[in-house]
Amino acid sequence: MSRLILVLGDQLSQNLSALAEGDKETDTVVMAEVMEEATYVRHHPKKIALVFTAMRKFAAALEDAGWTVAYAQLDDTANAGSIVGELLRRAEQTGAEEVICTEPGEWRLINKLTHAPIKTRILGDDRFLASHGEFEAWADGRKALRMEYFYREMRRKTGLLMEGDKPAGGQWNFDHDNRKPAPGDIAPKGPLRFEPDNVTGDVLGLVEAQFDGHFGDLRPFWFATTRAQALEALAHFIKHALPTFGDYQDAMLRGEDFLYHAIISPYLNIGLLEPLEVCQAAEAAYVAGDAPINAVEGFIRQIIGWREYVRGIYFLEGPDYAKRNRLRQTRDLPAVYWGGETKMACMEAAVGQTAREAYAHHIQRLMVTGNFALLAGIDPGQVSDWYLEVYADAFEWVEAPNVVGMSQFADGGVIASKPYVSSGAYINRMSDYCKGCAYKVSQKTGEGACPFNTLYWHFLDRHRERFSNNARMGNMYRTWDRMDEERRKTVLADADAVLAKLDSGEVV
Incomplete structure (x- = not known):
């Protein structure tokens, strides 16, 4: 009996569990570029181009390996427009009565496949190091699900x-060594770039024609689109940037979109690279003396620690997780997130970079765009959708916990023990954004004061009932309480003025 083997756009791995279950002699691999997946949120054009190009090249590699592949391009006239629709169309063509697929990384798509009008068997995604069962066993009975302890496991x-049963270097975490502010000069200048070939060029033309209204710049397009290219990009990072990655991984610098970051998360998240091989390459650099322990440990922690942990949280917490709003924040996402005019140099830099590259590193996401959204009381669902739309590495299993949990504290503390909020001082310490900004980061109130400074205290004040007894936030509230009453009134009034401007669409 013939079956259909579904391969999704973020499952481009020859080791995929669905392929391992299949039979090249009798089964048909189904791959499809469908409008439903490209538009359920308005994905960045670079992200769409990356996924579609990599899909086309992966389909060709499968055919070279002996698979029969039924591939639908977006502009095929017979394209059903949805994953389930394409499965039904191919089942009718082939006579297949069953679909085998690897578990998708979104509850939305899992639900569609579970209720598809064709027998569908969903297999576990063993490209990850921790299975659902393994994570559930680790989480069982714990009062707090902190990443650090999962990472050690x-x-x-x-x-x-x-080193035996002990961590190399004598400690598990070298994060305290990885918080240096931006250096004066950065070399090398970003990740390895690849010139578009004919396949990529065809996709770029398609994306320009179909998704011209989506936020972000399609060109120049330089992403790796095959496994071989992704491995080259990894090797380039290990050799040229990893040695300094740790020192400056939290730094932000105008005119330097990438600093010493790897920019391999898109390749990991669509399947071109595997997490263990990436970590082993970094470890090999440490063993050879080519990269220091703080850089290598920090890099590995992001992959086998944080990446595996947030996937575990996403599936453990269930389908409603991405919609949580425990702080009951309801303000609409301001126009600045879509490139609207702003006087805030940090927001202009982070959003501008996002538009150009479909990329921003973790501190830009957490402490600039995320911090501002949290302080301003923006609806976390809108914030979450924005991150899912604008970043090339964003798929809901990884994006929702990072935004709903870590960035916006909308899950009420499942991931973070306190909200990640700060005044402008943190951004000033870790970047050069504040130099030349229209606002003064040193000014706490009045005309010209940095909006982060007043919104920070406004956030603490309006959420006092929830956070005043949080052990990690006590000092903040004691500082607020020591201010005289008139100063507190001024701070809150200035913050209200900023929020009123946001609500009325004025430039902030």
């Missing part, structure tokens, strides 16, 4: 940076 499981 993953280090023990993989043996990465371990």
